[in-house]
Amino acid sequence: MKTVRIGLLGLGNIGTGTYKTLEMNRAQITRATGLNLEITKILEKDTTRERGITVTPEQFTQDPDEIFKDPEIDIVIELLGGIEPATTFMLEAMKNKKAVVTANKAAVAANFQKLNETAKANNVEFRFEASVGGGIPIINAxxxxxxxxxxxxxxxxxxxxxxxxxxxxxxxxxxxxxxxxxxxxxxxxxxxxxxxxxxxxxxxxxxxxxxxxxxxxxxxxxxxxxxxxxxxxxxxxxxxxxxxxxxxxxxxxxxxxxxxxxxxxxxxxxxxxxxxxxxxxxxxxxxxxxxxxxxxxxxGAGPLPTGSAVMGDVMEIAKNIYK
Amino acid sequence: MKTVRIGLLGLGNIGTGTYKTLEMNRAQITRATGLNLEITKILEKDTTRERGITVTPEQFTQDPDEIFKDPEIDIVIELLGGIEPATTFMLEAMKNKKAVVTANKAAVAANFQKLNETAKANNVEFRFEASVGGGIPIINAxxxxxxxxxxxxxxxxxxxxxxxxxxxxxxxxxxxxxxxxxxxxxxxxxxxxxxxxxxxxxxxxxxxxxxxxxxxxxxxxxxxxxxxxxxxxxxxxxxxxxxxxxxxxxxxxxxxxxxxxxxxxxxxxxxxxxxxxxxxxxxxxxxxxxxxxxxxxxxGAGPLPTGSAVMGDVMEIAKNIYK
The missing domain is CATH 3.30.360.10 (Dihydrodipicolinate Reductase; domain 2)
Incomplete structure (x- = not known):
């Protein structure tokens, strides 16, 4: 089975909910995609907070380039919130040919065209289902x-x-x-x-x-x-x-x-x-x-409902990359 | 712009609603897909009923093989209703490498595995959003x-x-x-x-x-x-x-x-x-x-709501074929 490697920007409430969704539903996620999805690197300052998930010290990084320049990472999940540096990071990820998934309504609303055009220009997917209505599948519908x-x-x-x-x-x-x-x-x-x-x-x-x-x-x-x-x-x-x-x-x-x-x-x-x-x-x-x-x-909010939508986007991209 | 040719099985209420959705929303459909979608052949006995749509006599056929064997047709929409001959026709279309879209809950429920497996074996898409809840986007979600x-x-x-x-x-x-x-x-x-x-x-x-x-x-x-x-x-x-x-x-x-x-x-x-x-x-x-x-x-029913879901499936397939 192929492994799809994912970089995660931000391990706050929504980042933790996304990580938990992947841990909790790994069997279902593998069954639905035929792929092994792994969050291999996480950009996050707070490396010690108890979050109820299993993260090794090696997964954490303080340097976003360790994610953007990692040739093994196919997908970047942006869950920092706020317009910047989130937008700059998403654009940078796309320029490095990473697909991007976000729940960040402020950044998507502020920079809708730039983000979509940059994704298109770099031939990568950009998905943001969780940005409106949390777990509700409205954008994709x-x-x-x-x-x-x-x-x-x-x-x-x-x-x-x-x-x-x-x-x-x-x-x-x-x-x-x-x-x-x-x-x-x-x-x-x-x-x-x-x-x-x-x-x-x-x-x-x-x-x-x-x-x-x-x-x-x-x-x-x-x-x-x-x-x-x-x-x-x-x-x-x-x-x-x-x-x-x-x-x-x-x-x-x-x-x-x-x-x-x-x-x-x-x-x-x-x-x-x-x-x-x-x-x-x-x-x-x-x-x-x-x-x-x-x-x-x-x-419309909450770590697991939002994590559900983020992982749905990630799974669609993973299937499209490796189909 | 590329033209995607579609064969339609059945021009009853739902078939007419699907045809109307395509006629009425052609500008939107072209904008969303970048493609020109055309229903070129229609299997239907009643060629004279007034349906409020523009169909030429040449579009009608009485022979399903004129659709299945037409190398220009990429997608077959099945809207005959009932388990047979709908199931046999869908399988035949798939074996001729046509993607299939249906609103037919009886046929999908009776032959779920066979239809999905035959689609997979022939490397064509099989979609049936309209089979549950009419226009409601539940299956895809x-x-x-x-x-x-x-x-x-x-x-x-x-x-x-x-x-x-x-x-x-x-x-x-x-x-x-x-x-x-x-x-x-x-x-x-x-x-x-x-x-x-x-x-x-x-x-x-x-x-x-x-x-x-x-x-x-x-x-x-x-x-x-x-x-x-x-x-x-x-x-x-x-x-x-x-x-x-x-x-x-x-x-x-x-x-x-x-x-x-x-x-x-x-x-x-x-x-x-x-x-x-x-x-x-x-x-x-x-x-x-x-x-x-x-x-x-x-x-959950009605010609246009159901037509909306059928056309949504058709558009997804058309985009996947010509992307």
Missing amino acids: LTTVLQSNEFVEVLGIVNGTTNYILTQMTEFGFKYADVLKVAQEKGFAEADPTADVEGIDVANKLSILMAIMFDKHISPNDIPTKGISKITPKDIEIAEAQGCKIKLIASARKEGDKLEYSVKPTLLKASHPLASVSNEFNAVYVTGNAVGELMFYGK | LTTVLQSNEFVEVLGIVNGTTNYILTQMTEFGFKYADVLKVAQEKGFAEADPTADVEGIDVANKLSILMAIMFDKHISPNDIPTKGISKITPKDIEIAEAQGCKIKLIASARKEGDKLEYSVKPTLLKASHPLASVSNEFNAVYVTGNAVGELMFYGK
Whole structure:
């Protein structure tokens, strides 16, 4: 059996979840690909933290070139997060003829064209299924099964932290600040929650969805974006009186040549399939001119759901390389 | 631009929907593939029916060999329905080195191994996304993005006719026979509804899902199957009193080496995501050991949703042939 060697950039929560998915499901992964997949080198400063996985000291490196220049490595997984140095590292990997897989929505949204064009120019694959909706298989569906459609609209609940906060406010009448505090204590929200609660993370994901669905890359900075930090229990009461729920919705709609898009708290009728998407769950609601309405629902974050999507991309690439 | 020539077996409702999807979305299909896709020959007895599409008399043939032996045809779409002659035709196409796409759940469920093995032996692709859940991209998600998972469970509402009947019975207190009659008048149910209402169609789809998720092909005949024809308004009342809805559920669950499966009317708590799947909509609820719970929701039938999935398969194959 052939061995496919993988370099991993970043062994934080998502990196650890990806590594765990490979360890835990090795039998299934080998059965599905006919290949032996190995993460042979890991770029990570913290080499001592206990992560519940088996990593030898020799796997760690502090020099990204040890991954990019390793002729035995075929695939680089980028899980550093943030735009830089992640983007530079991905481009460097591609120039060294490595396929790249990432879960990094900020980097993909900021540099969608450059990353895709560099991959193409170097004849390597670039996949980023985990960048939108975590474990939910939305990107691949849009680019394969649904590719015959002219897309009309997308509505997404694509941030678990804000959906958790809004759900708790709705179900128990809690105030925003109180739920946020509990969420931070439980680890559902970051110490600095700005990117989540102000809709920046959602705008990144909408930028990626629009680039794929409408072949138009709009910088997240150019997407009108409003978060949930100003939502009050009174707002939620008023919504309920109208038979509605408030959700933080990423939306884009195409009419003729015109594309309208925004990220904002939105009133949804309680009967809308997105209205019952609660807590940390995510969902993406897509309308295509042939397929009609579709919804994809699942866990939009977390080490194993995201690791599942990263490994799915890695396996597709491995099969394509060695088929 | 290269032209990919396609042979179509059957120009009924789904065949017409597939043809329409190609006509309607030609610009998108060409953009996504870089190829010119043409249905050049159609096996169909009824050459005169008005279908709202442009087909020339020269495209029709009464001899399947005119498709199988045509060296210019790369892909055969089988939309005849039923196990035979569809299976024989698909095998014949594969032996003539044509890739095959089908929406035919009965044929795929009955001959899963033979069809897949014959495709492999002839080094051609065999795709059947539209066979389960119509336009919903479930099969491809299971075999690509989700392929790193050990699957634990699948629960599916995969028949629109029975879900429509149960929804109408639940919402309006109608009797089974009365809703069926209206559904037949509206064209939602067949004149002979047995395959739908007795769960046979659902068992075919469950057989396909299990073969993919659990690598185990179980004949639909060996799946314990109960339909909805005996459900009374009283049953639905009793379910409601318990906070439940009755849905016709295809289920399979793996525990260790044991796989349990059935098709039967099932009580679902109203809070379960599948409980709010109404009327003609379908949904498949999947649990994987890494990704957790996922749901795919959309139109499980109809000419254009099914045509969308058929064309998605055709486009993937065309890209693989000419990349």
